[in-house]
Amino acid sequence: MRIAVVGVGAIGGALAAMLETAGGHELILCTRRPLQQLTVNSPDAVIRVQARNATQPEQAGPVDWIIVATKTYDAEGAARWFPALGATGAPVAVVQNGVEHRERFSRHISAGRLLPVIIECPVERTADGNVRVRGAATMQIEDSALGCAFAALFTGSPVAIRLTPDMTTAAWSKLCINSTGALCALAQKPTSVLWGDAMSRVALAIVEECAAVGRAEGARLDDAIGQRVLDHYRRLPPDSVNSLLADRRAGRRMETDARNGVIVRKGEKHGIPTPLNRMIVALLDAV
Numbered sequence: 001m002r003i004a005v006v007g008v009g010a011i012g013g014a015l016a017a018m019l020e021t022a023g024g025h026e027l028i029l030c031t032r033r034p035l036q037q038l039t040v041n042s043p044d045a046v047i048r049v050q051a052r053n054a055t056q057p058e059q060a061g062p063v064d065w066i067i068v069a070t071k072t073y074d075a076e077g078a079a080r081w082f083p084a085l086g087a088t089g090a091p092v093a094v095v096q097n098g099v100e101h102r103e104r105f106s107r108h109i110s111a112g113r114l115l116p117v118i119i120e121c122p123v124e125r126t127a128d129g130n131v132r133v134r135g136a137a138t139m140q141i142e143d144s145a146l147g148c149a150f151a152a153l154f155t156g157s158p159v160a161i162r163l164t165p166d167m168t169t170a171a172w173s174k175l176c177i178n179s180t181g182a183l184c185a186l187a188q189k190p191t192s193v194l195w196g197d198a199m200s201r202v203a204l205a206i207v208e209e210c211a212a213v214g215r216a217e218g219a220r221l222d223d224a225i226g227q228r229v230l231d232h233y234r235r236l237p238p239d240s241v242n243s244l245l246a247d248r249r250a251g252r253r254m255e256t257d258a259r260n261g262v263i264v265r266k267g268e269k270h271g272i273p274t275p276l277n278r279m280i281v282a283l284l285d286a287v
């Protein structure tokens with residue numbers, strides 16, 4: 001398959017390495033600046049991705065699959081690649097956090113061509129073209145013909161793929177984890193800052209707000225979701241850095257709206273108060 005990866009940072013780099021390991025694909029890395037090379041270090045291997053680099057849509061030509069791995073706030077820029085890459089109707093897999101994969105791209109691509117993907121992958125970009133994967137990756141994809149076709153691209157790579165009939169629950173479950181990641185960005189400390197009793201209590205309350213809004217949106221989230229989020233963070237390496245904290249440290253824009261703002265916005269729609277998430281948005285916007 002000819003596969004374009006739009007946005008080759010941490011996740012785009014990790015996905016390109018998975019596709020390289022799967023083998024048999026022609027990869028095109030779509031970036032804003034020239035990319036001299038892409039090396040992905042994982043605990044098991046160092047993968048040098050063999051790919052063509054394009055910095056303008058017209059350099060790329062039509063492909064069989066488009067994978068978007070930009071930050072959520074760069075959706076408009078990512079969509080500028082679609083007319084050239086998708087000239088023959090290629091589907092678009094949106095590998096981003098949040099719960100609004102479809103809304104973000106609805107103006108640019110028909111619903112039948114869009115595949116939301118939820119990814120768990122502890123990964124950091126250490127420099128342009130250098131990515132460090134710190135652990136196992138899992139992707140959740142809808143159990144549909146398009147989802148199965150996307151999953152098949154990764155056959156032979158180590159990523160675990162879960163096909164699910166309920167992407168709403170998958171996306172909101174991940175948002176419960178991501179919503180608390182804001183505490184790391186606010187404290188400017190890696191994951192272990194969430195392990196203390198006081199921070200754990202705050203994290204639980206943030207998740208409760210998120211879960212209440214998620215349930216109103218149709219997600220099936222039980223009362224143990226908060227504890228599962230805390231357990232998730234306790235399993236991560238103590239010095240792991242989530243992408244919100246990585247962005248704050250690097251002075252980049254943060255995905256505050258997609259991770260906490262959305263809880264406030266959708267909470268308002270359902271009349272559910274979300275004071276903690278509202279405070280997080282205000283504080284992160286202020287810094």
Ligand SMILES: NC(=O)c1ccc[n+]([C@@H]2O[C@H](COP(=O)([O-])OP(=O)(O)OC[C@H]3O[C@@H](n4cnc5c(N)ncnc54)[C@H](OP(=O)(O)O)[C@@H]3O)[C@@H](O)[C@H]2O)c1
Nearest residue numbers: 007008009010011030031032070074077078096097123243
């Ligand atoms: N990192 C993680 O551990 C992790 C885990 C799970 C999910 N996620 C989610 O995955 C998504 C991607 O996150 P990330 O951490 O990989 O972000 P990232 O490291 O900042 O990478 C995003 C890349 O997109 C590029 N980009 C932006 N606009 C573009 C455009 N118009 N054309 C081409 N490239 C463009 C950026 O280019 P520049 O280099 O020019 O800025 C950057 O290289 C986010 O939604 C994030 O929340 C991340």
